Amino acid sequence: MSGRLLEVRGLSVDYRVGRGRLRAVDEVDVDLRRGESLAVIGESGSGKSTIAGALLRLLPIANGTMTFDGLDWASLRGAPLRRERHRMQFVPQDAGSSLDPRWRVRESVTEPLVVAGTATREARERASEMLERVGLEPPLQERFPHQLSGGQRQRVAIARALLSDPRLVICDEAVSALDVSLQAEIVNLLVELRAERGLTYLFITHDIALLPYIADRVIVLYLGRIVEFGAVRDVLDHPQHPYTQGLLSSLPDAFPAGGVNKPVRGEIPDPANPPFGCRFHPRCPVAVDKCSSIDPNTVVVASDHAAACHLVSSTDEPTNPAAPRTSVPSSLLRKARS
Ligand SMILES: Nc1ncnc2c1ncn2[C@@H]1O[C@H](COP(=O)(O)OP(=O)(O)O)[C@@H](O)[C@H]1O
Ligand SMILES: [Mg+2]
Incomplete structure (x- = not known):
C-alpha cells in the first residue's frame, strides 16, 4: 500500500481536572504519507505528548477520527487493538524509565518478540542484530540499563521500537535529554534508519533547530491547536x-x-x-x-x-x-x- 499512512481529523483530547475538564488538544488534523517524516513542534504544554498518547491509543479521545494503515484506528478495542498495536511504536524522551532495571538490555529487547510469538532463540538473534545496528556491540547488550549512558539507552529504545516492524515510529523528545553532540548522533541514526527501512516518523520536539535535519513537513502547535503547517523549507524560510x-x-x-x-x-x-x-x-x-x-x-x-x-x-x-x-x-x- 502506498499513499497516506495516517489521517487524523478533528482530534480533541480532554483531561479531567478536579470536577471539570481541560481540552489539551483541540480539533487537530494530521496527515502523514508513507515514508515521510512529520515534526510536531511547540513549547512545553502545547499538547504534543497528548497527541502522541492519543495516536498510541493510550489516552481516550473526546472527538475525532483516526485512520491508520488502513484501519479505523480510533475504534479498535480489546484483542484486535492488542494485535495491531505493534504497527505504531514509540521512542520516549527517557528510554531508561521504560526499560526494566532488572533486565539486561538484550532481554528487554528480545521479550516483546517472544510475546508476539517468535521462538526465543530467533528473537535473541534478531534483538542482538538490531542492537548492533543501532550501535550497541554485544558486550554492551549484556549490561543493565543503569550501566548505559543516556545516548545508549535511547539506542536501545530505537532498537526495540524497530524490531516490531512498525509502520509509524513516534519519537517524543527522543533526543531532548541528550547533550548537543549526542543529539546529532541519535538524529543521524534515525535519519539513516529511515532511509534504510523506508520508515515513517512523527517527530515531536520543542526544538525548532532540529527540524531541517529530521523532518519533511512540520505542524506548529500552540495551546492545543495547529497555528501553522507546511513543508519545513517553506515554514523556516517564510x-x-x-x-x-x-x-x-x-x-x-x-x-x-x-x-x-x-x-x-x-x-x-x-x-x-x-x-x-x-x-x-x-x-x-x-x-x-x-x-x-x-x-x-x-x-x-x-x-x-x-x-x-x-x-x-x-x-x-x-x-x-x-x-x-x-x-x-x-x-x-x-x-x-x-
Ligand atoms: N494527566 C494530565 N492531567 C491533566 N492535565 C494534563 C495531563 N497531562 C498533560 N496535561 C496538560 O495538558 C497540556 C498539554 O500537555 P502535553 O501534551 O504534555 O504538552 P507537551 O508535550 O507539548 O509539553 C498541558 O497544559 C498539561 O499541563
Ligand atoms: Mg511532551
Missing part, C-alpha cells in the same frame, strides 16, 4: 504565524540585521482557561483589535502551507507584512543537506 516567528528567533543566526527578532515572551496560558479570540494574542507582538475577539481561520499561503492568523493573507500575497523573509542559519542548512 514563517507566517507570529508564534512560529518567535520560535525561530531563538535560532542563533535567525533574522539578520534589519529583520524582526521577537522571541516569544511570557508563559503559555492554562488550557483550562484559553484566551478568547486567537489563543496567542496575549503574547503576540503584532496583535490587533480583532485578535482578542475573533478566532482566526486557517489561511492557505502556498500549496501545503497554511497559518491561522488574522494578519496572514492568502496565496496571492504570500508573505505576512509583519514578517520579513527570514534566513535560516547557513550552518543548519549545510548540515541538513549533508
Whole structure:
C-alpha cells in the first residue's frame, strides 16, 4: 500500500481536572504519507505528548477520527487493538524509565518478540542484530540499563521500537535529554534508519533547530491547536504565524540585521482557561483589535502551507507584512543537506 499512512481529523483530547475538564488538544488534523517524516513542534504544554498518547491509543479521545494503515484506528478495542498495536511504536524522551532495571538490555529487547510469538532463540538473534545496528556491540547488550549512558539507552529504545516492524515510529523528545553532540548522533541514526527501512516518523520536539535535519513537513502547535503547517523549507524560510516567528528567533543566526527578532515572551496560558479570540494574542507582538475577539481561520499561503492568523493573507500575497523573509542559519542548512 502506498499513499497516506495516517489521517487524523478533528482530534480533541480532554483531561479531567478536579470536577471539570481541560481540552489539551483541540480539533487537530494530521496527515502523514508513507515514508515521510512529520515534526510536531511547540513549547512545553502545547499538547504534543497528548497527541502522541492519543495516536498510541493510550489516552481516550473526546472527538475525532483516526485512520491508520488502513484501519479505523480510533475504534479498535480489546484483542484486535492488542494485535495491531505493534504497527505504531514509540521512542520516549527517557528510554531508561521504560526499560526494566532488572533486565539486561538484550532481554528487554528480545521479550516483546517472544510475546508476539517468535521462538526465543530467533528473537535473541534478531534483538542482538538490531542492537548492533543501532550501535550497541554485544558486550554492551549484556549490561543493565543503569550501566548505559543516556545516548545508549535511547539506542536501545530505537532498537526495540524497530524490531516490531512498525509502520509509524513516534519519537517524543527522543533526543531532548541528550547533550548537543549526542543529539546529532541519535538524529543521524534515525535519519539513516529511515532511509534504510523506508520508515515513517512523527517527530515531536520543542526544538525548532532540529527540524531541517529530521523532518519533511512540520505542524506548529500552540495551546492545543495547529497555528501553522507546511513543508519545513517553506515554514523556516517564510514563517507566517507570529508564534512560529518567535520560535525561530531563538535560532542563533535567525533574522539578520534589519529583520524582526521577537522571541516569544511570557508563559503559555492554562488550557483550562484559553484566551478568547486567537489563543496567542496575549503574547503576540503584532496583535490587533480583532485578535482578542475573533478566532482566526486557517489561511492557505502556498500549496501545503497554511497559518491561522488574522494578519496572514492568502496565496496571492504570500508573505505576512509583519514578517520579513527570514534566513535560516547557513550552518543548519549545510548540515541538513549533508
Ligand atoms: N494527566 C494530565 N492531567 C491533566 N492535565 C494534563 C495531563 N497531562 C498533560 N496535561 C496538560 O495538558 C497540556 C498539554 O500537555 P502535553 O501534551 O504534555 O504538552 P507537551 O508535550 O507539548 O509539553 C498541558 O497544559 C498539561 O499541563
Ligand atoms: Mg511532551
